[in-house]
Amino acid sequence: LLFDADTIYSEADVYAVLYLSFEGGPWNEYAVTEDFTIFGSSGSDEYVLVTELMSGYPTGDYDLLIELFDTFDGAFVASYGPDETSGLGFLPLEDFNRDAPVTEVVIIESHGGGGSLDGWLLSILLLLLFISASRKIWRHRNDSLVRIDSPAPAWRTGKDSRW
Structure with missing residues (x-):
């Protein structure tokens, strides 16, 4: 006063x-x-x-x-x-x-971004990388399977019959 x-x-x-x-x-x-x-x-x-x-x-x-x-x-x-x-x-x-207890109000302000990749784009890129790696592994496994009664492919022996 x-x-x-x-x-x-x-x-x-x-x-x-x-x-x-x-x-x-x-x-x-x-x-x-x-x-x-x-x-x-x-x-x-x-x-x-x-x-x-x-x-x-x-x-x-x-x-x-x-x-x-x-x-x-x-x-x-x-x-x-x-x-x-x-x-x-x-x-x-x-x-x-x-007196009512004094409670402090805390305001948190957050901003996202700032990077060149966001979460969705990064997820899509990882999925594409996984699919590509899976296809290469599948091809490699299937290419090495050869039937026993068939001759080896020409590209495997390095001898081309046309030459």
């Missing part, structure tokens, strides 16, 4: 008490600041308060009220809440124990 309080004086020492109201219910004090100094209407004296609602705050809409008190005598100085600004009303809050 960041807020900037102003004063009509050159400076004033104050502290803040913060209250939450659950869905229009009673105001419940939830934080008190340390003493701090505000300087006239300067914007350089902003106050930052970091809090975590640890437990006991059900999920819902909350209103936030800030009250300032003088550090010298504890006198009420000013208040600022949902009646003055809608930014402090209907805040969707819940305690730390009710």
Whole structure:
């Protein structure tokens, strides 16, 4: 929470008490600041308060009220809440124990290709290579089969009868 309080004086020492109201219910004090100094209407004296609602705050809409008190005598100085600004009303809050676990979404982007052969073309080439090798093996086996009662072919003996 960041807020900037102003004063009509050159400076004033104050502290803040913060209250939450659950869905229009009673105001419940939830934080008190340390003493701090505000300087006239300067914007350089902003106050930052970091809090975590640890437990006991059900999920819902909350209103936030800030009250300032003088550090010298504890006198009420000013208040600022949902009646003055809608930014402090209907805040969707819940305690730390009710927070949903944070899951990181991982997006994986992948691109295929980049090679000169894709899977289908490679499969077809391997199939053609297999068929070619099978035919050569079949021919080689069939060429070496010779009938016993027939003469050897001329091309086997190197003698051609026409020459």
